[in-house]
Amino acid sequence: MAVFTRQPRHTTEDAPDDTEPQAPEGRLTRRRTAHPTATRVLRRTATGLCAALVLIALLMPNTLQTMTAGTFLRIPVEAIIGAAVLLVLPRRPRLVAAVVAGLGLTALTALNLLDMGFNEYLGRDFNLVLDWGLLDDAQAYMEDTMGAAGAIVLAVGAVALVVLLGALMTLATVRMSGVLVRHRTVAVRSTLAAAVVWTLTYALGLQFAGLPVAADNAAALTEARAEKVQATLRDEAAFAREARTDIFADTPGEQLVPDLRGKDVIFTFIESYGRKAIEDPLISPGVRQTLDTGTEALTEAGFAAKSGWLTSATFGGSSWLGHSTFLSGLWVDSQQRYATVTSGDHLTLTKAFQKTGDWRTVGIMPGVQKGWPEANFYGLDTVYDAFELGYKGPKFSWSTMPDQYTLEAFQRLVHGKKRDKPLMAEVILTSSHQPWSPLPKMVDWEDLGDGSLFGPVEKAGTDPADIIADSTRSKEEYGKSIEYSVTSLTQWLQRYGTEDTVLVFLGDHQPIVRVSGYDSGRDVPVSIVAKDPKVLDKIAGWGWSDGLRPAQDAPVWKMSDFRDRFLTAYGSIPSGKKG
Structure with missing residues (x-):
């Protein structure tokens, strides 16, 4: 009689260490066998x-x-x-x-x-x-x-x-x-x-x-x-110390910008207005013509201009970093630095005018659509955001309203009103914000009204998806947007500027890589325009180009250098405070 011994069954835990456990016999195994x-x-x-x-x-x-x-x-x-x-x-x-x-x-x-x-x-x-x-x-x-x-x-x-x-x-x-x-x-x-x-x-x-x-x-x-x-973690402490160092911090109000007393000073940022707009062969012809035409028109109206280059702290976006760098005189190239500086009491260029007590300070912010506590940091007495400018027309992609309307609203609400003080205004123009589609068009200033007439213009515009997907079209539409913004601003100045108007306008950063390329740098144009020749005489030593278009070899400064140079040029006396 044969004797059979039962062999032990291996379990998953008993499987040799250098092999994977075997799958149980089933339909999948039978298919593999077949x-x-x-x-x-x-x-x-x-x-x-x-x-x-x-x-x-x-x-x-x-x-x-x-x-x-x-x-x-x-x-x-x-x-x-x-x-x-x-x-x-x-x-x-x-x-x-x-x-x-x-x-x-x-x-x-x-x-x-x-x-x-x-x-x-x-x-x-x-x-x-x-x-x-x-x-x-x-x-x-x-x-x-x-x-x-x-x-x-x-x-x-x-x-x-x-x-x-x-x-x-x-x-x-x-x-x-x-x-x-x-x-x-x-x-x-x-x-x-x-x-x-x-x-x-x-x-x-x-x-x-x-x-x-x-x-x-x-x-x-x-x-x-x-x-x-x-x-990044080390930079927070280092920048906090840097932000506490300000040679104008203790300067009395009466010693700040005395050479601009009585002037309406307007600082205007044009979204994405970068060096590429003036030098790229596919973009620059129309932009150059617009700048040259604007220079001629302003000259006929009695204005003169000088222009140079500033190197922005940001590129392609995060415009608030460029704004804060320009106005604070600090290199604000990260959100951490922005939070640090705006939570402190560093003297901004705009706040310097407020500190004198001789200007009414106003912000025109069509891109602001929620609470904006930074107004106190910038020293703005009043801020008009996207909901307070009276616009009833359509948005143009990200831009809440056309620049021409923004400037006309500024004129109606602030600049054109009778005042007991001159005006210092910060104006943000957003029509040249990506994706540059659809774009507004210039209309008769008398017809702007509440902006409703832009409805058909927006509907007839290009589809953002078509522009985003095409680098060449992005460049073309970007160039058109800069032409529109510059035209709006220069026409507004021709129309409403006075003997006491001083306009400082610049780009906040270069456009995105799809338009700028990878090695385009961060330079943006900056211009100062005025009727009073004494205003431009004060910056004669800067070496800037005449007109609205800076020469290729015009001086290039870091954007953070502008505040101190501007304050000094117009008679401000440093206090010598150390951090």
Whole structure:
């Protein structure tokens, strides 16, 4: 009689450490058995896609202009190190490590995509400490451009994309860890060979398509971000000390801008009015003609102008950084610096006029659509926001109203009224804000009314989606927007300017990369216009060009230098205060 002994059944916990647990027998297993070739092809394809996804994540750059085919034909050292770690870990720690690696690669990819977006619009990388709040601004901008439904779809799509990316990346790293241990011998040899090749190519400096074959892209980006976080945290304290240093802080009011007493001084920012508008061959012809025509018309009206260049603290957006830099005399190039300076009592150019007690100070802010506590920091007695200028017409994408209407409202509400004091005004013109579609058109000043006549103009305008997707059209429409803003301003000055009007106008930053390019710099034009020749005589030593168009070789200053130069030119006496 035969005696049979029962063999013990292996469980998942009993599986050898260097193999993956076997799936239970079932329908899927039977299908694999019935179609071995198809199953093998599918498994190899899945493995190849997983490997490609991991390699793309490790080699992906953080700027669009550096993303080429050669970028992904390199050897990432992080993959070699990761494979080595996974090969030596037991099963459960290996699974945990694979999941963590997948999530880490997801975060790396998401940050790289954010960097790409920020570089395309703001000309800089995403700041992990400061820039999360700007995502709300981006959402608001997309709502103004695409409508509420389109913005919601885009936001939901972005979140879904990150979640999907996280799931796929984690599945890819887990699968690759399983492949490594199932083929341990081959994996060990391949990892050692890759390490040797990486070391040799690194030592020899070998390159392919202009890039080093031995890559450490993920590690380098992670290190750079960590250093930027540390620098951001250190900068807060350093800038707070800098903001407390002000040579005009203790200057008595009677010793501030005495040479402008009795003048209406108007500081006007033109959105995205950058050097590119005057020098880019595709943009500049119309803008140059507009500036030259404006110069001639103002000359006939008795005005003269001088112009130069300022280097803005921002690029492509975040206009408030340019405004605060120009007016505070401090280099405000981050949201953290902006919060620091606006929460203090640093003397701004506009507040200097308020401090004298001899001017009424006003802000014309068509882009402000909610509470704006910065009015106190800027020293503005009264602020007219988007809801207080009386506009009843349509928005033009982000811009709440055409510049021509903004200036006419300024005339009606403030400048044209009888006053017991001269006026100091800060005026923001927004029609040249991206996406430059649809654009308003000049109308008869007498017909502006409440702005309702702009309804048909807005409806007949271009579709923002068409302009955003086309770099050439973006440049063309951007140029038209600058022509419109400059024309509105110069015509307003011709129409309403007096012997005592002093106009200072400038751009807040260059337009986005799609229009400016990657190496366009941050310079913006600045002009001072007046009828009284004594006003321009005070800045004769600045070396600025005559007229509204600065020469290519006109002086270039940091935007933060303007406040002190302006205050000094018009007779202000430094107090010598130290921080």
